[in-house]
Amino acid sequence: MEHHANIVPWQILAAERGVELRFIPVTPGYELDLSTLEQLLDGARLLAFTAVSNVLGTINDVRALVDAAHAAGALALVDAAQAVPHLEIDVAAWDADFVAWTGHKMLGPTGIGGLWARPEILDAMPPFLGGGEMIRDVTTSGFSTNDVPWKFEAGTPPIAEAIGLGAAVDYLRALGLDAVRAHEQALTAYALDALAERFGERLTIYGPSDLDRRGGVISFLFEGIHAHDISQVVDEAGVCVRAGHHCAKPLMRVLGVPATTRASFYVYNDEADVDALVEALVRAEQFFGI
Amino acid sequence: MSDLEDLYREVILDHYRAPRNRGELPVPPAHKVEGFNPLCGDEVVLYLDVDGDTVTDLRTAGQGCSISQASTSMMSAAVKGKSVEEARRLIRAFKSLMSIHETQLEGGDPDGAEAEELQGVRLGDLAALQGVVKFPVRIKCATLGWNTLQQGLDEATQG
Numbered sequence: 153m154e155h156h157a158n159i160v161p162w163q164i165l166a167a168e169r170g171v172e173l174r175f176i177p178v179t180p181g182y183e184l185d186l187s188t189l190e191q192l193l194d195g196a197r198l199l200a201f202t203a204v205s206n207v208l209g210t211i212n213d214v215r216a217l218v219d220a221a222h223a224a225g226a227l228a229l230v231d232a233a234q235a236v237p238h239l240e241i242d243v244a245a246w247d248a249d250f251v252a253w254t255g256h257k258m259l260g261p262t263g264i265g266g267l268w269a270r271p272e273i274l275d276a277m278p279p280f281l282g283g284g285e286m287i288r289d290v291t292t293s294g295f296s297t298n299d300v301p302w303k304f305e306a307g308t309p310p311i312a313e314a315i316g317l318g319a320a321v322d323y324l325r326a327l328g329l330d331a332v333r334a335h336e337q338a339l340t341a342y343a344l345d346a347l348a349e350r351f352g353e354r355l356t357i358y359g360p361s362d363l364d365r366r367g368g369v370i371s372f373l374f375e376g377i378h379a380h381d382i383s384q385v386v387d388e389a390g391v392c393v394r395a396g397h398h399c400a401k402p403l404m405r406v407l408g409v410p411a412t413t414r415a416s417f418y419v420y421n422d423e424a425d426v427d428a429l430v431e432a433l434v435r436a437e438q439f440f441g442i
Numbered sequence: 443m444s445d446l447e448d449l450y451r452e453v454i455l456d457h458y459r460a461p462r463n464r465g466e467l468p469v470p471p472a473h474k475v476e477g478f479n480p481l482c483g484d485e486v487v488l489y490l491d492v493d494g495d496t497v498t499d500l501r502t503a504g505q506g507c508s509i510s511q512a513s514t515s516m517m518s519a520a521v522k523g524k525s526v527e528e529a530r531r532l533i534r535a536f537k538s539l540m541s542i543h544e545t546q547l548e549g550g551d552p553d554g555a556e557a558e559e560l561q562g563v564r565l566g567d568l569a570a571l572q573g574v575v576k577f578p579v580r581i582k583c584a585t586l587g588w589n590t591l592q593q594g595l596d597e598a599t600q601g
Contacts, residue, residue: 378507380482380583381450388446396482410483410505439450440508441459 153178153205153212156399158231162200176201178406182208182360186220193224200228200250203235207398207414208359209340209366211239214246222247227273233257233265237418238336238367240329243268255313259419260320264313267304274300281306332419336368339417343370343426350430354437358407368417371398374433377440379411385439386432391415391425448573449580450508454516458508463518465501467491473598476504477590479582484510486590488518492598495526502587509571509580514587516568526595533592535565539572540581 153176165171174192177185184201193199199221204211214230221228229250235241237258243251250273254265269277279286279297284307288296297303324332341363347355347370354375360366374382383395394414397404404410415429467489477486484506491499502518505511517536521529574584 380507380580381509384449384577384580385446388444404483410485439446440455 153184153208153210153403154200154202154400155206155231155233156401157233158200158202159402171197175402178403182210182358183365184210184212184217186216189217189220190224193220193226196221196224196226198227198229199224200231202231202233203241204232204238204367205359205400205403206234206369207371207400207403207412209369209371210360211235211365211367214248218246218248234367234369237324237332238329239333249273255317255320258320258324261310261313261316264310264317271300274303277304279303279306283307285309327419335419336417337363339421339423339426340366340368340370342423343415343417343429346426346430347372347433351433351437355433358409358412369414370416371412371414373409373412374436377436379413381440382413382433382436385436386429389428389432389435391429391432393429445573445576449577451570451573453567453570454512455508457512457515461502461511461515463501463515463522464503465489466503467499467501472499472501473594475590475594475597477586477593479506479510479586482507482583484583484586486510486514486587488514488587488590488594490591490594490598492526492595495599497521497524497526497529497595506586507580507583509574509583510586513571513584514590516571517587517591520566520568521591526599529591529595532565532568533588533595536568536571536588537585539565539568540575540585542572542575 162171162173166173174196176189176192179185182205199217201212201217203214214235218228218230227249228247229252230246230248232241232251232253234257236253249270251268252265256262256264281304282295284305285302286298286304286306288298344357344361347357351374356373356375358371358373359369373379379395383393386393394416396411398412398414404412417425469489472489472491475488475490477488478484485504486506487503489501489503490497500518500522502514504514517532520532524532571584574580
C-alpha cells in the first residue's frame with residue numbers, strides 16, 4: 153500500500169546492510185491484511201507504514217499497528233504525509249517512534265517537511281550531515297554535536313520554506329482539522345454517489361467504500377479509456393486530476409492496473425468541482441466513443 | 443480546431459479503436475522486442491519478420507494510452523512490407539516530426555536538421571500525430587512504438 157518514498161529508502165538500506173524487507177498484503181477491500189502481521193513482525197526491527205494511502209485513501213489503524221510492532225519488539229515509523237494535512241492527529245496517542253510528513257501536501261512550500269521521533273531515539277542517533285548548526289564545538293582533532301533538533305539541522309536551513317510552512321500550519325489550525333476532514337468527507341460522499349450514479353460499473357473505484365475508513369482521494373479506472381487520456385480530456389475542461397501510478401507501482405501491481413486516474417479533494421474544492429469532473433468524464437466518454 | 447481535437451485527430455482515434463496488425467508471430471523466425479514507458483506504464487511489444495532487408499511482416503501487442511497505441515498501430519501500417527532502410531528513414535522522420543517546436547507548427551516550414559530528415563519522406567496519416575507536440579508530456583507516448591521498432595530492427599539485422 154506504500155508510496156515509493158516508504159519503499160525505496162528501505163531497499164537502499166537492504167542493499168547496503170543486507171536488511172530483509174517484508175510487505176503486508178492488501179485485502180480485496182483495499183485495507184492492510186493484518187492476518188499474517190504477527191508472522192511478518194517476527195524478528196522485525198522496524199514497522200514502517202502509511203497512515204493514509206495516497207492511492208486508495210485507506211485510513212490505517214495507526215495505534216493498532218504501532219502496538220503490534222511494539223509487541224514484537226520493533227520500532228514503528230508512520231508515514232503521515234497524507235494524514236497530517238487531512239486529519240486531526242495526535243502523535244502521543246499514536247505512540248509511534250517516528251512520524252514523518254511533508255510541507256507541500258499541506259498547503260506549504262516544497263523542500264521542507266517534518267520528522268518527529270522520540271527524544272531518546274534522536275539522542276542516540278548520529279548526525280547524518282556535518283557542518284553549520286549541528287556542531288557544539290570543532291577542533292582539528294574532532295567535533296561534538298549540538299542538542300536535538302540542531303544536531304540534525306546542518307548547514308543553512310530553508311528559512312523561507314520554514315516560514316511558509318509555519319503559515320500553512322497556522323492557516324490549517326485556524327480552519328480546524330476536524331472541519332477540513334468533515335468537508336472532505338462530505339465531498340467524497342457526494343463524488344462517490346455522483347460517479348456511481350452516472351457511470352455505474354463502467355467506472356471502477358479503487359478504495360474502501362466506508363467513508364470513515366477512507367480519505368478524500370478517489371482513484372478510478374474508466375472502462376476502455378486509459379488514465380492518461382482521461383486526464384487529458386478533463387484537463388481541457390479545467391479539472392485537474394493525477395494520472396499514473398502515483399509513486400506506488402507495487403500497489404498498482406496488486407490492483408492489476410498499469411495506472412489510475414485520481415481525483416483528490418481539499419479545502420478549496422466544493423460540489424461544483426465534483427459536478428465539473430462528472431461532466432468532463434461524460435465528455436471523455438463521448439470523445440473516445442465507447 | 444481545439445487543442446484537444448488537434449491531439450486526438452479522428453485518424454488517431456480510429457487506430458486506437460481498431461488497431462492494425464494486432465497479434466503475435468511465432469518466435470523464431472520472428473524477432474520479439476518490448477518497449478516500456480516506465481513513467482506511465484505504457485507497453486509496446488513488436489514481433490518483426492525481417493527477411494534480408496525487408497520488413498516482411500510485423501505484429502503489435504501491449505497496452506497503454508490512445509496516443510501510444512494509435513501511434514504504434516500507424517507505425518505498423520507504415521513500415522509493413524517496406525525495406526529496413528525505408529523503415530529507418532521513417533523512424534528518423536517521425537522523431538523529427540516530434541521534435542519540431544510547436545511554434546513552428548502554425549505557418550512556416552520547419553528548418554534545420556528536422557527539415558532535412560523530413561525531406562522527401564511521405565508521412566501520410568502519420569502527420570496527424572503532429573498535434574502531439576503541443577502536449578510535451580505526450581510526446582513520449584507517441585514515440586514509444588517507434589523507439590521499440592528501432593531497437594527491434596537493430597537487433598534483427600545484427601544477428
